[in-house]
Amino acid sequence: MTSYNEAFKDIPGTVVFDATQSRLGYHLNMFCMSLMKADNRAAFKADERAYLARFPMTEAQRDAVLARDYNRMIALGGNIYFLAKIGASDGFSFQNLASKMTGVAEEDYRAMMIAGGRPAQGNRSRTDPAR
Amino acid sequence: MARITAGVTTSHVPAIGAALDLGKTADPYWQPVFKGYEFSKRWIAEHMPDVVVLVYNDHASAFSLELIPTFAIGCADSFAPADEGWGPRPVPVVQGHPELAWHIAQSTILDEFDMTIVNRMDVDHGLTVPLSLMFGQPAAWPCRVIPLAVNVVQYPPPTGNRCYNLGHAIRKAVESYPEDLKVMVWGTGGMSHQLQGPRAGLINREFDTAFLDGLTSDPEGLARIPHVDYVREAGSEGIELVMWLIMRGALSRNAREIHRFYHVPASNTAVGHLILENPP
Numbered sequence: 001m002t003s004y005n006e007a008f009k010d011i012p013g014t015v016v017f018d019a020t021q022s023r024l025g026y027h028l029n030m031f032c033m034s035l036m037k038a039d040n041r042a043a044f045k046a047d048e049r050a051y052l053a054r055f056p057m058t059e060a061q062r063d064a065v066l067a068r069d070y071n072r073m074i075a076l077g078g079n080i081y082f083l084a085k086i087g088a089s090d091g092f093s094f095q096n097l098a099s100k101m102t103g104v105a106e107e108d109y110r111a112m113m114i115a116g117g118r119p120a121q122g123n124r125s126r127t128d129p130a131r
Numbered sequence: 132m133a134r135i136t137a138g139v140t141t142s143h144v145p146a147i148g149a150a151l152d153l154g155k156t157a158d159p160y161w162q163p164v165f166k167g168y169e170f171s172k173r174w175i176a177e178h179m180p181d182v183v184v185l186v187y188n189d190h191a192s193a194f195s196l197e198l199i200p201t202f203a204i205g206c207a208d209s210f211a212p213a214d215e216g217w218g219p220r221p222v223p224v225v226q227g228h229p230e231l232a233w234h235i236a237q238s239t240i241l242d243e244f245d246m247t248i249v250n251r252m253d254v255d256h257g258l259t260v261p262l263s264l265m266f267g268q269p270a271a272w273p274c275r276v277i278p279l280a281v282n283v284v285q286y287p288p289p290t291g292n293r294c295y296n297l298g299h300a301i302r303k304a305v306e307s308y309p310e311d312l313k314v315m316v317w318g319t320g321g322m323s324h325q326l327q328g329p330r331a332g333l334i335n336r337e338f339d340t341a342f343l344d345g346l347t348s349d350p351e352g353l354a355r356i357p358h359v360d361y362v363r364e365a366g367s368e369g370i371e372l373v374m375w376l377i378m379r380g381a382l383s384r385n386a387r388e389i390h391r392f393y394h395v396p397a398s399n400t401a402v403g404h405l406i407l408e409n410p411p
Contacts, residue, residue, distance in 0.1 A: 004287070007359040013330030014367050018286040026196055033195040036214050071328055080327040080368075081191040081284055088216030094146065098331040098399055109332065113396040117323075117334025124363050 012126050017079045025077020031055040031065070032082035041089045070101045133231070133305045133312040136180060138378040138386065138407045139171070140346070141264055143187060143319045145256040146398035148220055151263050164402055167392030168264045171406060174390065175265050180315040182228045182275045184235070184301060185258055186377045187319045188283045190215070192255035199285045200247035202297065204239075205254075205278035206232040213253035222259050222268075228275040231308055235277070238304030244297050254278055261319045264404075281374050283320070287358065291373045295354040298380020305381075318378030320371025322393075323364070324400035333366040334401050339393065342372060343403060347388045350379045368400075383409045 008016040015021060022029075031052065034040045044051040052062045064072040065086065073083055087097045099109035112118065124131045150161045192213040194200065207227050212219040236246050258278055266273055279301075282288055289297075298316070305314050322342065325333040342365075345353045354376055361370045379386075390406040 004358075008362060011330075011359075011363050013328045014325070014362060015328060016286055016362065016367065017284065022196060022285055029191070029196050033191060035216055036192070038214070038218075041216070074327055079191070079284060082195075084326075085191070085216040091217075093398070094326065095398055098326065101328055102331050103329070112332055113334075113399060116336070116395055117399075117401070118325075118330065118332040120323075120333060120335040120338070120364060123330055123333060 010126050012123060015074050021077050021079070023077070025061075025079065027055050027057045028061045028065070028073065028076060028078050029082040031057060032078070032085045035085040035089045044089065068100070070097055133308040133310060133314055135302055135305050135316060135381055136313050136409055137178065137315050138382045139261075139265065139315060139317040139405070140375045140378055141261050141317070141319055141404040142321055142397065142400055142402045143257045143260040144397040144400045144402065145215070145260065147402075148256050148260040148263060151268065152221055163394055164397050167394055167402070167404060170390050171265055171404065172267060174406060179313075180274050181312040182231055182277060182314045184277045184279055184305075184314060184316045184381070185261065185319065186279045186281060186317060186374045187257035187261070188371060188374065189280045190255055190257055191284065193252045193280070194282075196285070199282055200249075200280070201282050201289050202244065203247040203249045203252075203280040204232055204236050205249050205252050205280070206236060207250050207252065210252055210254045210258075210276075210278055212259055213255040215255050220256065220259055222263060223271045225254055225258065225262070225272060225276045225278070228277055230310075231305075231312065231314075232277045234308050235301060235304040238307060239297065239300045242300040242303065244300050249278075249280070252278065252280070257319060261317055279377070281377070283370050283373065288370060288373060290358070291356050291376050292354040294373045294376040295350060295380040298377040298382075301377070302381045316378045316381040318375035320374050321365070321369060322372060322401040322403035323366050323369045325366030326368050326399055330366070332399060334395050335364050335366070335369075336393075336395065336401065338364040339401050339403055342375075343391060343393065343405060346375060346379055346405060347386065347407065350376065353379075379407075382407055385410060
């Protein structure tokens with residue numbers, strides 16, 4: 001089982017949502033889940049910090065949500081399908097979130113996708129970056 | 132007796148649903164995507180199934196982290212479109228086929244696939260976008276739909292081989308159902324895409340093309356692909372492709388590809404679409 005989980009860690013820029021991440025991020029992800037209800041979205045928008053206090057998350061997780069730092073949220077156990085609900089509540093497209101996570105302007109990210117996306121070549125392995 | 136007539140695979144990108152719902156199908160960005168389904172819409176109108184077993188994954192809509200079934204079959208009379216954070220899609224309520232769904236549940240469980248039976252479930256873009264791509268924007272969906280949700284969010288998802296074998300069990304179940312029904316199995320999700328982190332935007336046309344080819348000619352080979360290879364080659368969300376193997380396993384070994392479409396991009400994703408027909 002260790003080797004199953006370890007094998008993914010060689011893939012750059014990627015966090016696999018395994019048991020460790022799921023346990024770490026349970027309350028962060030369940031906060032995101034709550035944003036599927038319009039009333040909860042309104043309450044979150046009205047006072048984000050107060051709304052986040054309803055969930056037993058870590059301060060680091062709350063700060064990452066307030067900063068809309070998606071890579072940090074993922075590192076702290078967030079799963080992208082759950083985190084996308086924050087983006088949706090903010091009125092942003094998935095491409096907008098992707099541009100934030102990849103650190104490029106949304107137009108540049110969109111242009112990269114139109115040009116065929118990020119190539120697999122050179123993005124397969126941390127230990128063998130040329131692969 | 133019921134029989135499986137054909138299989139369809141398609142990506143289920145949420146932005147495709149939004150483009151349809153907002154009337155953007157003629158935009159230069161979206162026009163090539165929808166063009167790839169024109170043949171499919173004509174084809175399905177001529178070969179209308181009574182029931183579609185629609186294999187998809189829930190994206191933290193019906194299932195949160197409270198309950199994570201690996202395979203869940205919808206046995207309800209109907210399934211409402213889910214509110215995914217921006218209100219439910221304005222699409223018809225999905226009408227189920229409880230009798231066939233329960234029959235498939237019983238048959239596959241006795242065949243040692245531990246299905247979760249779901250009597251109440253909202254369905255998200257994973258299920259409704261494929262319906263929109265194949266049927267357009269009707270006032271009511273033209274056939275019954277049995278949702279079959281597969282966990283590909285929480286690791287580990289089922290192996291490709293398990294999915295392929297579940298397809299075999301679904302075929303056996305359908306073919307033992309006494310009513311004379313035309314049934315299709317659709318496998319959705321994919322193709323290459325990564326939505327998370329600094330590697331977001333990964334697309335792998337070579338992997339996708341080989342997968343499209345192999346689905347007809349070498350499904351057993353595809354069924355052996357380990358999870359790590361999907362993530363490495365097709366991006367973290369490319370793992371959804373295991374669901375295509377359920378469709379493939381439900382068809383005859385000598386099923387024939389009659390339509391193929393591949394386009395990059397729809398938002399962050401490589402769109403892939405196949406129609407496979409069983410021999411008559």
